[in-house]
Amino acid sequence: MSEIFSVTVLVGILASAIRLATPYLYAAIGESFAQTSGVVNLGVEGIMLVGAFAGFYVALFTGNLWLGLLAAVIAGILMGLLMSFISVTLRAEQGISGIGLFMFGLGLSSLLFKTTIGTVKTIVGFPPLKIPVLGDIPIPLAWWLLDKTTLGLKTKAVGQNPAAADSLGVSVLRNRYFNVCLGAALAGVAGASLSLSLVNLFQENLTAGMGFIAVALVYFGGWRPLGILAGALLFSTVNAIQLWVQVLGIGIPADIAVMLPYLLTIVALAVTANRARQPAALNKPFERGEN
Amino acid sequence: MSVASADTLPRSRRLSIDWVNAAFRIGLLLLSLLFAFLIGAVVLLLLGANPLVAYSTMFTGVFGSVYGVTQSLVKATPLLLVGLGICIAFRASVINIGAEGQLILGALMATWFSLQFRTWPSWLLIPTTIILGFLAGAAWGFIPGILKARLEVNEILTTVMMNAIALQLMNLLLSGPLIDPAGITAGTYLAQSERLPEAVWLPRLVPQTLLHSGAIIAVLLAIAVYIFLWRTTIGYRIRAVGLNPDASRYAGIKVPFYQALSLTLAGGFAGLAGVVEVIGVQHRLLEGITSGYGFSGIVTALFGGLHPLGVIPASWLFGSLLVGADKMQRAVQVPSALVDMLSGLIVLFVIGSQWIANRWSKRRMAAAAGAKR
Amino acid sequence: MKTRSWLVVLLVMAVLAAGCAQPAAPAAGGAAGKPLRVAVVMPSATTDMAFSQSMFEALKGVQKELGGEKAMELKYSENMFKVPDAAAALRDYASQGFDIVIGHGSQYGSSIQEIAKDFPKTTFAWGTDVNTFGLPNVYAYTAAAEEGGYVNGVLAGKLSKAKKIGVTGPVEVGDAKTYIDGFVQGVESVDKNIKVSKTWTGSFSDVALMTEAAKTHIASGADTLTGSSQSVVGSIGAAKDKGNVLWFGTQADQASLGQNFVVASQVYDWNGILKEMIENRKKGKLGGEKFVLQLKNGGLKISYNPGYKLPDDVKKAGDAAIEGIKSGSIKVNP
Numbered sequence: 001m002s003e004i005f006s007v008t009v010l011v012g013i014l015a016s017a018i019r020l021a022t023p024y025l026y027a028a029i030g031e032s033f034a035q036t037s038g039v040v041n042l043g044v045e046g047i048m049l050v051g052a053f054a055g056f057y058v059a060l061f062t063g064n065l066w067l068g069l070l071a072a073v074i075a076g077i078l079m080g081l082l083m084s085f086i087s088v089t090l091r092a093e094q095g096i097s098g099i100g101l102f103m104f105g106l107g108l109s110s111l112l113f114k115t116t117i118g119t120v121k122t123i124v125g126f127p128p129l130k131i132p133v134l135g136d137i138p139i140p141l142a143w144w145l146l147d148k149t150t151l152g153l154k155t156k157a158v159g160q161n162p163a164a165a166d167s168l169g170v171s172v173l174r175n176r177y178f179n180v181c182l183g184a185a186l187a188g189v190a191g192a193s194l195s196l197s198l199v200n201l202f203q204e205n206l207t208a209g210m211g212f213i214a215v216a217l218v219y220f221g222g223w224r225p226l227g228i229l230a231g232a233l234l235f236s237t238v239n240a241i242q243l244w245v246q247v248l249g250i251g252i253p254a255d256i257a258v259m260l261p262y263l264l265t266i267v268a269l270a271v272t273a274n275r276a277r278q279p280a281a282l283n284k285p286f287e288r289g290e291n
Numbered sequence: 292m293s294v295a296s297a298d299t300l301p302r303s304r305r306l307s308i309d310w311v312n313a314a315f316r317i318g319l320l321l322l323s324l325l326f327a328f329l330i331g332a333v334v335l336l337l338l339g340a341n342p343l344v345a346y347s348t349m350f351t352g353v354f355g356s357v358y359g360v361t362q363s364l365v366k367a368t369p370l371l372l373v374g375l376g377i378c379i380a381f382r383a384s385v386i387n388i389g390a391e392g393q394l395i396l397g398a399l400m401a402t403w404f405s406l407q408f409r410t411w412p413s414w415l416l417i418p419t420t421i422i423l424g425f426l427a428g429a430a431w432g433f434i435p436g437i438l439k440a441r442l443e444v445n446e447i448l449t450t451v452m453m454n455a456i457a458l459q460l461m462n463l464l465l466s467g468p469l470i471d472p473a474g475i476t477a478g479t480y481l482a483q484s485e486r487l488p489e490a491v492w493l494p495r496l497v498p499q500t501l502l503h504s505g506a507i508i509a510v511l512l513a514i515a516v517y518i519f520l521w522r523t524t525i526g527y528r529i530r531a532v533g534l535n536p537d538a539s540r541y542a543g544i545k546v547p548f549y550q551a552l553s554l555t556l557a558g559g560f561a562g563l564a565g566v567v568e569v570i571g572v573q574h575r576l577l578e579g580i581t582s583g584y585g586f587s588g589i590v591t592a593l594f595g596g597l598h599p600l601g602v603i604p605a606s607w608l609f610g611s612l613l614v615g616a617d618k619m620q621r622a623v624q625v626p627s628a629l630v631d632m633l634s635g636l637i638v639l640f641v642i643g644s645q646w647i648a649n650r651w652s653k654r655r656m657a658a659a660a661g662a663k664r
Numbered sequence: 665m666k667t668r669s670w671l672v673v674l675l676v677m678a679v680l681a682a683g684c685a686q687p688a689a690p691a692a693g694g695a696a697g698k699p700l701r702v703a704v705v706m707p708s709a710t711t712d713m714a715f716s717q718s719m720f721e722a723l724k725g726v727q728k729e730l731g732g733e734k735a736m737e738l739k740y741s742e743n744m745f746k747v748p749d750a751a752a753a754l755r756d757y758a759s760q761g762f763d764i765v766i767g768h769g770s771q772y773g774s775s776i777q778e779i780a781k782d783f784p785k786t787t788f789a790w791g792t793d794v795n796t797f798g799l800p801n802v803y804a805y806t807a808a809a810e811e812g813g814y815v816n817g818v819l820a821g822k823l824s825k826a827k828k829i830g831v832t833g834p835v836e837v838g839d840a841k842t843y844i845d846g847f848v849q850g851v852e853s854v855d856k857n858i859k860v861s862k863t864w865t866g867s868f869s870d871v872a873l874m875t876e877a878a879k880t881h882i883a884s885g886a887d888t889l890t891g892s893s894q895s896v897v898g899s900i901g902a903a904k905d906k907g908n909v910l911w912f913g914t915q916a917d918q919a920s921l922g923q924n925f926v927v928a929s930q931v932y933d934w935n936g937i938l939k940e941m942i943e944n945r946k947k948g949k950l951g952g953e954k955f956v957l958q959l960k961n962g963g964l965k966i967s968y969n970p971g972y973k974l975p976d977d978v979k980k981a982g983d984a985a986i987e988g989i990k991s992g993s994i995k996v997n998p
Contacts, residue, residue, distance in 0.1 A: 012883040016876055023872070042388075046635070082639070090643040095386060096593040099586055100638030107632025110709070114626045115338065120713045120897050122904065122921060199875045199898045200905075204628070204709050204743075208870040208895075212388070212451050219445035239873070243880040246863040247830065254836065255463035258866035262452040262459075270442050278445075283386075285646075358759075362752050459866050466836045477794045478998030479806055481770040482837035499782055501748060572748055577771045578835070579707075582746035617749050620741060621756060627709075627743040 009244055016240035017233060019198055023048070023190040023207075024232040027214035029138045030186025032223050036146060037179035038159040038281040039087060042098025044187045045211025046105020047079040051188025053109040056195035056202040057116060060123055069192050076188020079105060080181035088176045091285035102211070110204040117202065125200040138186065142225040155179055159279030162286040172286045190214070220269055222276025234268055235261050312652045319648050323640035331633045340623035352618025353611045359618070361502035365572060367610035369394070369564035371509045373588025374595060374602040375516045376432075376560030381597050382520060383553035384533040389435060389450025390561035391585030392457030393428040397562025399461060400427035401491075401569045402469060402484050402576040409488035416491050421508075421566055428562015429555045431457065436551035436558075446554060454585070465578060484576040493571040505567030512560070516599040529553050561585065587613075590638055612637065700730070700764070700942065703739045703757035705750050707769040708868075710742050712894040714915040715839075715932075719768045721916075722934035726942070744769070751775035758783040764941060766790065770838060776802060780951075787950045789941060792839060794954045801950040805937055807957040809839040809892075809914065810846025811989050812930025812964050814996045816890060816912040817850020818985040819928055821858055822978040823910055824888040830881025831862040832874055832891035832899045840892040842998040843914050843930070847890055849996055850985065861886070871898040878902035882909055890914070897921065910972075919969035927972050928982070931965045932957055960990045 027044050034041045054075035059068030079101065086097040146152040157165040158175045166172050190210075195202045217235065221227030242257040332342035353359045373390045380387040401424040405416060435449035465482045474481045493503040520526035531539045532549045540546050564584055569576055587609065595605030616630040704723060706716040720740060727736045739757065744750040750772050757765045758779060767776050767790040777797045780788045784801055791805035820829055829851060833840050848860050861884070863877040875898035878889055882902065890912040891899045900921045903909040911922055913929030937955040944950075957963025966986060968974060974982075988994035 008883065012880060015883070016880060019879075020872070020876055086639050086643045091646040092639075092642040093593055096590055096642050097639060099590055100635050100642060102586075102635070103631050103638060104635025107628045107630065107635055110628030111334070111626055111632055114628060114709070114711060119711050120921065122897075122901055194872055199871050200901050201871075201897055203871055203894070203897060204711070205869055206871055208867060208872070209455070210872065213455075216448040216451040219448040240876070240880070243863055243873075243877050244884070246877075247861045247880050247884050249861050253463060254862075254864035255459045255466070255866055258462075258864070259456050259459040262455040266438070266444070266449050266452050269448065270438055270444050352756075358752075358755065362748070365748055462835045462837075462866055466841075470837070473795075477806075478808075478810075478842060479770065479793055479839075480837050480841045480998070481793065482835060483771060486774070501751060574774055577747060578837075579745045579747065579771065582748070613749075614752065617741070617752060618756065621739065621753060624739060627741065 020236035026190035030183035043101025048191035051191030055192035072192035080184025376557035377592035393561035397565030424566030429559035432558015436554035440547035503571035813846025821854030830886035
């Protein structure tokens, strides 16, 4: 038991936690942009998959990781445009269009993988430390964008009271398009952080549910970048600890150890009672003259 | 069709059916399906398959045989049950992503209980198992419900997390206490429970198919949920909370209580879906029991207009789509990922077309009102 | 209003669809002289580098041996992890007149049991399990994964300098469990002081967590890894990143993922049992037998990676373990 407090283990937990947190962090920060503007995007998982595939495919065939990352961003934006068109222009119910986008992304990425690469291949990805360093960027950037720029203020206004924002001359539609696509681009990067740095390969359903956890973390963080960072780190640290607990053979059944990150995230939120109010117009399509 | 939009019109108005409007909506629905299938056809061509063959087998696969029809109903049953729960939750403005986990709890309870009391006669064992399965799912829905009511913990977060916890709980039980003893003797250690006693099996409705009486139970429950939501005070309050929480609060309705209640009931219905999968279809608990019904149930409920009776045909159509798509995959031998992609496109296009339909009927009503004047 | 008319739309659609129903298409029969028709239903993708891929490639191999598509028609359904869908697929293939219908997943047992009764002229095969339900047209097959696990364990025990070995598993069930149990027994036969620690990720598909589990083993000082399920491609990647960590594979030959650090893989070779089923069918025997892939009957093979220079004495110890298991002098418990 005392083994768990040794330096090796503590350093190991820290390194693991940062690696595990990376995809969640990108995806959740991205989702927080979309949600701040009033759009719930449940399709993050699908976007991550398409991003992961696009990034991996381009990196595999050009040998250039940065081109791969760019491809992931572009793929993310394209998925974001699709989501925006359905849920912003066509005002569809956001929960359902997100699930539709997830199914589409899951199918598309698997289909492309099967027809182009066909088997599991590995690449030499970004060094494991590079992406975590990059991972530090979205937090201050998101904070700056949302709190310090006119764009951020407009976004918040659109998410709180679209009718008022509209009457002040802010284009609600354009703002939501921008934020959904920005969020989707980050989800694409989240996917690429898996396929180009953390696991260096693509496989069908590579993300295995991470996108949904990322959406949950947005609620944990109360739509604030630092809160999301805290949530992602908490979740990943507990995950890293449970892996070490298993490796060191401390007698907890593995299934219970695997439950811990999920359980503790709920407990942490319940105990700290982080009662941030959600954007008032969240999940509500905007129709001029109605809201 | 936003989550909060319940039919607010007085009942007398709702009874009259606008046929022109309905025809327009059918046309639009068909058009959006056509659009999705056209994209699918391009992909099929790129994969070297004949789209005409693919789509005709898809159609005959569902409607061309007794097995196809019953198979769609088998798939529709859990979708309907999950969808009913989603209706109740969404009507109270509570977003339940946790049906997967709640379904697992129902399945676990049904398995454990019927194995434990395997000597009971059917007339006692089946109803008890069903009720306990409902309660197990309800308990899994109650936790996020009470956390939301008491501590304002967001239900999307808790339900997503509790799906993962339920899955691990099932892994835990299936690798130990509930594992099939035969699997240990044979040295295979498969992640499945012992076969349930025949006393708990739901009767099959059509021989040589999987269609079981759970389908009838689900339809009856849909009617019951409709009566509950529209004909009882509790149901009225649940809908009021969803429509306008602030107004409800002023009217003295305990908003958190009704939100927690709706989430608990939603969990119960998802739990029922787990029960009927176990005692109606599989006759044992297996890994992968949820089959993603927790998510497709949400889509089904929204396609059904969040109306318990609307979910009946919606679940049947969605079930048919899934069965037909699998049939198509077998006929033209394309990767199964195409099925996911196509379902996703259909969901996107159908949901996208609704706004156009709503806007059109609104304009038409406005024009009609103008003409009267 | 809105909801109401959607209701009507859906109902009308339902009636329309029901009205278009057609009578069932007659089932095609597998007459003599025509190609042998084989269909397989698999729970994961044909490209999973593990369970499904091993069967799919064996089937393609048999097809090639028999003379290509003219001699043997092969159809597949993949990612059928939903059992009702798999049941529909199995029944569909049977009613289309396929000669041999394979349900390649232990979860398909109940479905096979029900369907096989309705198609007495079709050969059904399913696994991994040992139960033919007493039906004359059902084969069951399984793999004694613990045997190859033992051999891998012996090799790993000899090669691990740190005396620390990490095992990355999905969920402690099925052949993931039996392989790993065999592996641990193999390591212990070499040196009881070698520490084998096991992690389970609780998922067959979570590659990211599997990668991290492998990295955790490596950080704790393990220099040799193994594991099971389609998500171990992540563990293999972690071993590759580290550089001096060895990997032992199972289910399929994983040498392609690591030219110089994958030492050996236990390979499931379904080829033999598939050919036996086909031969039996020609003779008129449709099933009623169980097959167990073993080292002894050639169904399990230890595939040494030619890219890794295995010291002679270690290879000798491995070969001795194989011989011991074959002759029965070494008993491995699942």
